[in-house]
Amino acid sequence: MxxxxxxxxxxxxxxxxxxxxxxxxxxxxxxxxxxxxxxxxxxxxxxxxxxxxxxxxxxxxxLNRPKLPGVPGILDYRGEMFHTSCWAYDITGGSPKDPSLDKLNNKTVAIIGTRASSVQVVPQLTRWCKHLYVIQQTPAAVDIRDQRGTDERWFKEEVDRCEGWQRERMKNFNEHFTLGDPPSLNLVDDQWTRAPSLVGIAGNSNGPKLPSEIVAYTSKLIKIDTPRQNRIRAQVDKQVKGPVTAEKLKPWYPSFCKRPLFHDDYLATFNKDNVVGNEEYKADIIICATGYRSPSxxxxxxxxxxxxxxxxxxxxxxxxxxxxxxxxxxxxxxxxxxxxxxxxxxxxxxxxxxxxxxxxxxxxxxxxxxxxxxxxxxxxxxxxxxxxxxxxxxxxxxxxxxxxxxxxxxxxxxxxxxxxxxxxxxxxxxxxxxxxxxxxx
Ligand SMILES: Cc1cc2nc3c(=O)[nH]c(=O)nc-3n(C[C@H](O)[C@H](O)[C@H](O)COP(=O)(O)OP(=O)(O)OC[C@H]3O[C@@H](n4cnc5c(N)ncnc54)[C@H](O)[C@@H]3O)c2cc1C
Structure with a gap:
């Protein structure tokens, strides 16, 4: 085989x-x-x-076909440029085993894109480069990650207690994407399980059956989603000091429209002096965090x-x-x-x-x-x-x-x-x- x-x-x-x-x-x-x-x-x-x-x-x-930004004139750019999926350690320094990007010390870097890759990369870049420009089309909706350690004893006694425990947890996880009541017990207890409107992308057995029912269904999804997106926008106000920058970082679309993101440091990164906003940008290095061709x-x-x-x-x-x-x-x-x-x-x-x-x-x-x-x-x-x-x-x-x-x-x-x-x-x-x-x- x-x-x-x-x-x-x-x-x-x-x-x-x-x-x-x-x-x-x-x-x-x-x-x-x-x-x-x-x-x-x-x-x-x-x-x-x-x-x-x-x-x-x-x-x-x-997600295996990297997409490049369709920016007119980008091929005339004479600096260094690479896609996040093909990280150029020779340009940034570091290696897959060593996260120190020490070659960026005196460099001005522009990163294009603010989705799953960028949210992870931006906080790291600001630790090393002289200036960072973050170029966004649509702001990322970044929820807190709230990662916790796994207690080994708890895992052995409460989770891994019988065959099929992983399937049981996955069923519980999937059932949290719902328009109705989620399961009373939250076995996974992460931020995904607090985003019920993701039913919009995960599918729903009580969803519309006819095209004429789609508008009402969409309104219902937006209604159950609004508290979550309000909370995320409030997080931006709480974590980002400059009100102008904060406004630019607020997502005004429902959670189910884009893959949900979770990071504890991304938003606060925009308070750093080396993250700048301007109309015209001069950069030594461009990093394309521009994602991949759609799987479909x-x-x-x-x-x-x-x-x-x-x-x-x-x-x-x-x-x-x-x-x-x-x-x-x-x-x-x-x-x-x-x-x-x-x-x-x-x-x-x-x-x-x-x-x-x-x-x-x-x-x-x-x-x-x-x-x-x-x-x-x-x-x-x-x-x-x-x-x-x-x-x-x-x-x-x-x-x-x-x-x-x-x-x-x-x-x-x-x-x-x-x-x-x-x-x-x-x-x-x-x-x-x-x-x-x-x-x-
Ligand atoms: C930034 C990012 C974040 C993601 N986060 C999540 C997440 O949180 N949760 C989640 O479930 N998924 C996530 N994904 C989706 C993720 O791609 C998949 O979950 C997972 O990697 C898919 O596994 P796979 O085996 O299908 O593909 P991959 O892990 O992409 O593996 C495919 C392999 O096939 C090889 N290959 C390709 N073409 C050929 C060929 N012609 N011949 C031989 N080998 C070939 C590639 O080299 C690669 O190693 C994320 C993806 C990205 C890009």
């Missing part, structure tokens, strides 16, 4: 395949990142030739820069259904994919009884699944009108011609939420008939 990509997903696939009976020595994982600091440049021209009968599993990442713009094959051609010339790029549940914890989703794939593989192996085999969904099953996704898609429509971000393809979803809107709905996430998606696939496995899957021997 060949697993392409050794991130969270690749590792979880390997573990689940071993549990499903594939001997560990028959599993190979390949990943160019093992030999390169910046995998993106290396993988672009990678050719994968496989000439042995094998099972291939692609787990090449979801490409299939897994496309994201890995690979053409995946199946039987009868069917291409993954045209046929792959992208739909699944989404929770705040994508690593968990990947684990569930892995569990499902391992089940299908072990069942197919059992049916093949030692002979070579190929597994594929029937065309009818793929169509039925797509219809189910479409029927549940109204709940995901709230992101269309959101402020620009990768969730809504930087606003382009709203501009799609009507005929493409149905295709977009077909490709959206599972609209009735993670637990509902798990329920559907777990019940399918429990039936044990592999309905809709063809095992060709």
């Amino acid at each position: 060949l697993i392409v990509g050794a991130g969270w997903g690749g590792i979880q696939y390997a573990v689940r395949m071993i549990q499903a009976g594939i001997p560990a020595q028959k599993i190979q994982i390949i990943d160019p990142a093992a030999t390169s600091i910046c995998p993106f440049s290396e993988q672009r021209d990678m050719y994968l030739g496989i000439d042995i009968p094998a099972v291939r599993r692609f787990s090449t990442g979801v 713009t490409e299939t897994h094959a496309g994201k890995a820069n690979l053409a995946m051609i199946g039987k009868n010339g069917v291409s993954m790029s045209t046929e792959w259904p992208r739909q699944s549940g989404l929770g705040g914890n994508y690593a968990f989703t990947l684990g569930e994919y892995a569990k499902h794939a391992a089940y299908i593989l072990s069942e197919a192996k059992r049916q093949a009884n030692g002979k070579p085999f190929a597994v594929a969904p029937t065309a009818e099953a793929a169509e039925n699944w797509a219809q189910l996704v479409l029927m549940n898609s109204a709940a995901m429509a709230v992101i269309v009108g959101c402020t620009l971000g990768y969730y809504n393809l930087e606003g382009e979803l709203a501009l799609l011609p009507v005929e493409y809107q149905a295709i977009a709905a077909w490709s959206t996430l599972w609209g009735t939420g993670m637990e509902d998606w798990l329920d559907v696939i777990e019940k399918w496995r429990a039936v044990g008939r592999m309905d809709g899957i063809e095992v060709r021997i």
Whole structure:
């Protein structure tokens, strides 16, 4: 078995395949990142030739195509420039093991972007550089992180007390994204579980069923979200001394429009003398914290820069259904994919009884699944009108011609939420008939 990509997903696939009976020595994982600091440049021209009968599993990442800012004239810039995903230690100093960015001491740095990467990078940069310009399109909504240590005794006695504890906690976590009452016991007790309106991106079994219900649903989400965003804006006033800067750092969009962020030092960084605002900027170094191409713009094959051609010339790029549940914890989703794939593989192996085999969904099953996704898609429509971000393809979803809107709905996430998606696939496995899957021997 060949697993392409050794991130969270690749590792979880390997573990689940071993549990499903594939001997560990028959599993190979390949990943160019093992030999390169910046995998993106290396993988672009990678050719994968496989000439042995094998099972291939692609787990090449979801946010893996760095996006550069579309600033006119940026290519004429003569200073140093790099993307956060490909950190240039030769420019900043330090190394993956040493966080001292000592080459920045006399440098003026401009960082473009204020999302998940920037929120982590900005507080570090201000410790080292002479001046830092933070260039933002939309302010980040940064909640407190409030990280706590894990008490080992508590963990052993209260958490790791029976098999299935992690699934129980994840269920509890997922159930906090709700329009109704969250579970009375909060097993995870972090800031994600205090953001119920994230149901807007995680899906909701009580969400709208018809397009005509979407506006009322969006209003409801905004109503339950407003206390949280008010609290975040109040945090800005509390932590940022200059009122003009504070105003610029306040997010005026609902929590479900962008990935929620948590950091205890980011906002206070803007009180430092070396963080400056101006109309014109001169910088020695530009760091692009400008994120990644939206996961929904490409299939897994496309994201890995690979053409995946199946039987009868069917291409993954045209046929792959992208739909699944989404929770705040994508690593968990990947684990569930892995569990499902391992089940299908072990069942197919059992049916093949030692002979070579190929597994594929029937065309009818793929169509039925797509219809189910479409029927549940109204709940995901709230992101269309959101402020620009990768969730809504930087606003382009709203501009799609009507005929493409149905295709977009077909490709959206599972609209009735993670637990509902798990329920559907777990019940399918429990039936044990592999309905809709063809095992060709
Ligand atoms: C800044 C940032 C913050 C994030 N925070 C969170 C978070 O808090 N929680 C969360 O759940 N998720 C978060 N994510 C999403 C995160 O990407 C995933 O959770 C996780 O890394 C996905 O695991 P993966 O195995 O699918 O992909 P990755 O971890 O990206 O691994 C994919 C691997 O595939 C390799 N690869 C790519 N193409 C090829 C090829 N052609 N051949 C061989 N190998 C290839 C890559 O080198 C890479 O090592 C964050 C992402 C970013 C960028």
